Amino acid sequence: MKTTLGILKALSDRNRLRIVAALSRYEELCACQITELLQVTGATVSRHLSILQHAGLLSSRKEGRWIYYQLVYPEGSDAVFTWLGATFAGSMEIQADSEVLDKIASIDREELCRSQRGEICCPK
Numbered sequence: 001m002k003t004t005l006g007i008l009k010a011l012s013d014r015n016r017l018r019i020v021a022a023l024s025r026y027e028e029l030c031a032c033q034i035t036e037l038l039q040v041t042g043a044t045v046s047r048h049l050s051i052l053q054h055a056g057l058l059s060s061r062k063e064g065r066w067i068y069y070q071l072v073y074p075e076g077s078d079a080v081f082t083w084l085g086a087t088f089a090g091s092m093e094i095q096a097d098s099e100v101l102d103k104i105a106s107i108d109r110e111e112l113c114r115s116q117r118g119e120i121c122c123p124k
Contacts, residue, residue: 003056003074003076004077004080006054006056007057007074007077007080009055010052010054011055011084013051015040015048017084018037018038018093018094018097019038019048019049019052019069020071021084021088021091021094021098022037022097024071024084024088025098026101027070028061028068028070029105030109031045031046031069032066032112033101033104033109033112034049034069036107037097037104049069053069056072056074057071057074058070059072065113
C-alpha cells in the first residue's frame with residue numbers, strides 16, 4: 001500500500017505526468033531535454049525528477065555531463081500504467097508535448113544546454 005500511495009502522490013502533478021508521458025514515448029531523456037519540454041527552471045525539473053525517482057518510477061545514469069532518465073515500472077503498477085497510457089492517448093496536451101519533444105530530441109544536447117545556460121555550460 002505504501003508503494004502505491006507513493007506512486008500516486010508522485011503522479012499528482014501535471015508536470016510530473018508530462019515527464020512520465022515523455023519517458024513512456026522515449027526510452028530515455030536527459031535532464032536538459034526535459035527542462036526544454038516543460039519550459040521551467042532546471043531546479044524545478046530536478047525536484048520533479050527527484051520525486052519520481054524516490055517513488056521508484058525513474059532510474060538514471062550519468063554519462064559525462066549528462067544525466068539520463070528512464071521510466072521504471074514498479075511491481076504491481078501495471079494497472080496504473082495501463083490507465084495512464086489510455087489517458088495519455090486522449091490528451092491533446094500530451095500529443096502537443098510529443099510533437100515538441102520530437103523537435104527537442106533532434107537538437108544536439110550541447111546546443112540545447114548552451115541555449116539554456118549559455119557558453120559557460122558547454123563552450124564551443
